[in-house]
Amino acid sequence: MRQLRLAGFLTVTSVLAAPGIAAPEHKNLQVLPRTITNTQLKTMMEGFTEQLGVKCTFCHVLEQYEKDDRPHKADARRMIALVLHMKAKKALYFGPRVKDGVISCGLCHRGQAEPEPFVATLLPNLAFLAPPTPAGSRPKNLQVLAKTTTPLELQKVMDGFNGQLGVKCEFCHGTEMDKDDRPHKADARRMLRLTLDLKAGKATYFGPRVKDTVITCGMCHRGKAEPELFAP
Ligand code: HEC
Numbered sequence: 001m002r003q004l005r006l007a008g009f010l011t012v013t014s015v016l017a018a019p020g021i022a023a024p025e026h027k028n029l030q031v032l033p034r035t036i037t038n039t040q041l042k043t044m045m046e047g048f049t050e051q052l053g054v055k056c057t058f059c060h061v062l063e064q065y066e067k068d069d070r071p072h073k074a075d076a077r078r079m080i081a082l083v084l085h086m087k088a089k090k091a092l093y094f095g096p097r098v099k100d101g102v103i104s105c106g107l108c109h110r111g112q113a114e115p116e117p118f119v120a121t122l123l124p125n126l127a128f129l130a131p132p133t134p135a136g137s138r139p140k141n142l143q144v145l146a147k148t149t150t151p152l153e154l155q156k157v158m159d160g161f162n163g164q165l166g167v168k169c170e171f172c173h174g175t176e177m178d179k180d181d182r183p184h185k186a187d188a189r190r191m192l193r194l195t196l197d198l199k200a201g202k203a204t205y206f207g208p209r210v211k212d213t214v215i216t217c218g219m220c221h222r223g224k225a226e227p228e229l230f231a232p
Pocket residue numbers: 025026027028029030031032033041045046048049052054055056057058059060065066072073074076077080
């Protein structure tokens with residue numbers, strides 16, 4: 001069942017690239033490719049109900065699926081665009097280990113219509129109180145964060161990583177923080193890019209209600225170094 005559902009999203013991505021045959025029975029697709037077949041669409045919609053823990057009527061009036069009369073349908077449209085974007089940039093954001101099927105609504109929703117906001121216990125880290133670099137000196141090897149990031153701003157970001165992933169600085173750093181000598185630092189760089197892009201695309205992907213502070217590592221990681229993957 002899970003395979004089927006995941007396959008649903010996979011096929012859609014491949015459909016995107018393929019010169020398909022129109023499926024005229026779908027009247028009002030604005031985000032999904034118009035070439036999507038009935039079977040693919042059905043599999044995907046059933047996936048939504050599992051991953052959000054809802055019924056079709058959460059987004060539709062029964063048997064009038066093309067109508068846009070439920071606000072959640074608009075929310076879902078934005079989020080389909082979000083998932084398609086993350087899938088298209090998988091190599092940049094997630095790297096080779098992460099399977100395509102992982103990138104789905106369930107990554108954040110985990111069986112709930114409204115993902116519970118994750119609140120990290122933010123204890124300031126002592127490593128910063130006695131900075132590893134001479135006081136006032138700028139970070140030397142920022143590739144994703146702005147080069148103008150001050151040591152204080154950097155401290156907040158790094159403390160945030162610790163809390164949201166439930167790790168210590170050593171998870172990503174050796175003794176010299178500007179060195180790239182731990183593989184998790186490379187993972188974190190990719191994911192930092194992902195998170196900053198999601199923040200920048202907030203209006204397109206999340207809409208006006210979602211607060212900026214919700215879009216963080218914790219949204220998926222929820223206090224764990226490896227997000228627990230959702231299986232219905
Ligand atoms: C979380 C919201 C959500 C749920 C739950 C959901 N859908 Fe959808 N559905 C959408 C969105 C959004 C679209 C439009 C996608 C687009 O614009 O590309 C859509 C489109 C459709 C369409 C195509 C309508 C047309 O002609 O344009 C059908 C059919 C459909 N859904 C059936 C279902 C069925 C059956 C279920 C339950 C198994 C279901 N949906 C569950 C959000 C949802």
